[in-house]
Amino acid sequence: MLDIRSSGMPAISKAKAAIVASTDRKVLTPILQVAWQELKRVGWKERGLPARMAMGAAVTALTLSGQGAGIAALGGAIGVPLFVVFGAGGALAGVIIDEVRKK
DSSP states (O other): OHHHHHSOOOHHHHHHHHHHHHTOHHHHHHHHHHHHHHHHIIIIITSOHHHHHHHHHHHHHHHHOOOEEEEEETTEEEEEEHHHHTTHHHHHHHHHHHHHHHO
């Protein structure tokens, strides 16, 4: 990428070369591995037990719950998962806010 950037090619040619280079499996695989490790570290390993439990409950509820409740407010109707309607969404938001305030 640095070679492409410093080359004397026109901007369109640089963009095409960058896209081709970034879709190469040899280049993309290490980038995705590092991104996954950082996402796992920040999103899971650095969280406390309450945050992990809340995230696990949210993922389970979203995965297993096909039911939803329609909420119409101010002329706009949206579909909201039932676990949010019954208060689990508020608990999840509270845990996330507490975790952010700790830092």
